[in-house]
Amino acid sequence: MANTLAAGNLTFNPLYKEVKMRITRSLVAGEWKSGEAIPSESRLAGQFNVSIGTIRKAIDELVAERILLRQQGRGTFVATHTEDRTLFYFFHIVGKDGSRELPMTEMLSFRKVKAGPEHATPLGIARGAKIFNVQNVLKLAGKPVVFDQISVPAALFPDLDEDIFGKRAGTIYGLYQARYGINVIRISERLSAANPPAEAACLLGMRATTPALMIRRVAYTYNDTPVEHRVSWVNTANHEYLSDLWKNEMR
Amino acid sequence: MANTLAAGNLTFNPLYKEVKMRITRSLVAGEWKSGEAIPSESRLAGQFNVSIGTIRKAIDELVAERILLRQQGRGTFVATHTEDRTLFYFFHIVGKDGSRELPMTEMLSFRKVKAGPEHATPLGIARGAKIFNVQNVLKLAGKPVVFDQISVPAALFPDLDEDIFGKRAGTIYGLYQARYGINVIRISERLSAANPPAEAACLLGMRATTPALMIRRVAYTYNDTPVEHRVSWVNTANHEYLSDLWKNEMR
DNA sequence: TTCGATTTGTTCGTATGTATT
DNA sequence: TAATACATACGAACAAATCGA
Numbered sequence: 456m457a458n459t460l461a462a463g464n465l466t467f468n469p470l471y472k473e474v475k476m477r478i479t480r481s482l483v484a485g486e487w488k489s490g491e492a493i494p495s496e497s498r499l500a501g502q503f504n505v506s507i508g509t510i511r512k513a514i515d516e517l518v519a520e521r522i523l524l525r526q527q528g529r530g531t532f533v534a535t536h537t538e539d540r541t542l543f544y545f546f547h548i549v550g551k552d553g554s555r556e557l558p559m560t561e562m563l564s565f566r567k568v569k570a571g572p573e574h575a576t577p578l579g580i581a582r583g584a585k586i587f588n589v590q591n592v593l594k595l596a597g598k599p600v601v602f603d604q605i606s607v608p609a610a611l612f613p614d615l616d617e618d619i620f621g622k623r624a625g626t627i628y629g630l631y632q633a634r635y636g637i638n639v640i641r642i643s644e645r646l647s648a649a650n651p652p653a654e655a656a657c658l659l660g661m662r663a664t665t666p667a668l669m670i671r672r673v674a675y676t677y678n679d680t681p682v683e684h685r686v687s688w689v690n691t692a693n694h695e696y697l698s699d700l701w702k703n704e705m706r
Numbered sequence: 707m708a709n710t711l712a713a714g715n716l717t718f719n720p721l722y723k724e725v726k727m728r729i730t731r732s733l734v735a736g737e738w739k740s741g742e743a744i745p746s747e748s749r750l751a752g753q754f755n756v757s758i759g760t761i762r763k764a765i766d767e768l769v770a771e772r773i774l775l776r777q778q779g780r781g782t783f784v785a786t787h788t789e790d791r792t793l794f795y796f797f798h799i800v801g802k803d804g805s806r807e808l809p810m811t812e813m814l815s816f817r818k819v820k821a822g823p824e825h826a827t828p829l830g831i832a833r834g835a836k837i838f839n840v841q842n843v844l845k846l847a848g849k850p851v852v853f854d855q856i857s858v859p860a861a862l863f864p865d866l867d868e869d870i871f872g873k874r875a876g877t878i879y880g881l882y883q884a885r886y887g888i889n890v891i892r893i894s895e896r897l898s899a900a901n902p903p904a905e906a907a908c909l910l911g912m913r914a915t916t917p918a919l920m921i922r923r924v925a926y927t928y929n930d931t932p933v934e935h936r937v938s939w940v941n942t943a944n945h946e947y948l949s950d951l952w953k954n955e956m957r
Numbered sequence: 958t959t960c961g962a963t964t965t966g967t968t969c970g971t972a973t974g975t976a977t978t
Numbered sequence: 979t980a981a982t983a984c985a986t987a988c989g990a991a992c993a994a995a996t997c998g999a
Contacts, residue, residue, distance in 0.1 A: 529978085647802075698896075743964095760988080778966055
């Protein structure tokens with residue numbers, strides 16, 4: 456059974472890994488759009504000619520990675536970048552009292568520039584390649600708390616402009632996903648403490664001599680492909696960064 | 707089967723959750739010590755009078771939570787707090803070049819004191835209860851980078867003293883686990899930027915006017931019971947905090 | 958070194974329960 | 979109500995890794 460597909464595959468992979476890869480390929484190709492249901496387990500079992508248990512095991516992993524979402528009685532869906540999902544998995548700033556709140560985003564500038572090494576390296580693109588550069592201020596409870604500097608390769612977001620970015624309906628990653636078919640599935644963040652640059656300090660209503668949290672984020676889509684680089688400055692007078700792996704997994 | 711215990715339990719629990727709870731109870735009770743193998747799947751299936759698949763599903767979740775560890779052909783083991791595990795899941799400070807290294811710990815002080823609200827609250831104990839208070843400096847590549855202030859309830863660590871803590875063989879959580887049967891399985895960290903107190907600045911070889919990273923950690927054992935509170939100051943001149951959910955899960 | 962027992966890993970199949978439409 | 983889809987549970991067979999005789 457397993458050996459019937461082979462197809463020039465060197466390393467032996469269990470069947471369910473093969474199935475997982477094929478499902479992932481369909482996701483990358485955009486065959487199943489975000490928010491839509493993928494074919495039912497029994498249909499996939501038929502298509503791939505494997506048992507339903509093997510399909511389940513493949514989907515299990517994609518669900519664990521939050522790429523797919525299962526709902527009993529309804530189906531299996533491609534995860535959407537809703538505000539809830541962002542708040543939970545991609546936005547880590549919380550009030551010192553533990554309050555979680557989705558920020559209001561205010562765009563300050565939008566530019567198309569050539570990538571310097573500080574952006575080209577984390578994005579894995581050539582120096583001098585075109586990137587879009589967006590500056591945002593994030594407000595919590597009406598007050599500015601985070602200053603974001605976002606960089607994305609222009610090649611991945613062909614027609615992006617200030618209007619499209621500024622007048623999007625939902626979250627930023629929701630825009631990437633809905634308009635460009637780019638699905639951010641993982642982020643990596645590196646944090647340090649430093650004095651904020653004058654511009655950031657001013658925007659965040661703090662003195663440039665007050666310590667701020669600097670976050671350098673790289674967002675990845677499938678196959679660990681970087682798609683966004685983001686440098687954030689956070690005023691931690693009343694907020695902090697929460698790193699709480701696992702909290703709300705299982706139970 | 708599931709309904710025989712009930713005990714005022716409204717919500718229906720699937721069998722495998724029941725099995726998972728019973729396995730967890732055995733772990734809490736110390737029936738199976740860390741590093742040891744738990745009974746084989748077929749034996750557990752016999753003991754609990756459920757199918758082997760149900761046992762597998764229960765163990766699957768405990769493995770995902772890194773409480774158990776499976777090895778084909780050998781058995782299923784209670785995870786041990788080795789240095790590797792600490793480096794990977796509980797120590798998040800890395801060099802700015804991405805280098806990961808286990809720190810050298812140097813104890814500065816060890817005291818038994820009454821818990822103030824700042825420690826009693828996160829630890830979920832009464833104000834005034836006895837706690838041990840340990841101060842450490844962590845060195846990376848021979849140079850001090852982190853200043854740790856650790857607080858643990860004395861009630862949980864009966865005979866702990868300076869010698870036991872200072873002359874332990876492995877990691878701190880390894881000591882908790884091996885000597886007191888307390889297994890740290892999850893941590894929650896809240897980060898902010900601030901000027902370090904004079905003592906910390908001095909120890910870390912930085913000026914008190916240089917921003918430092920402050921980390922407040924709570925470590926939990928089974929059932930979300932807090933067992934340790936830790937406040938750390940990090941000199942982020944050459945190091946940073948890495949928050950990289952998922953990176954090395956699956957593949 | 959080989960062999961056999963043990964243990965987990967993978968795959969298949971079936972039946973039934975529960976949630977949704 | 980009926981059909982559909984995922985969730986749970988059972989069982990069986992074989993593969994792959996480990997370990998000791």
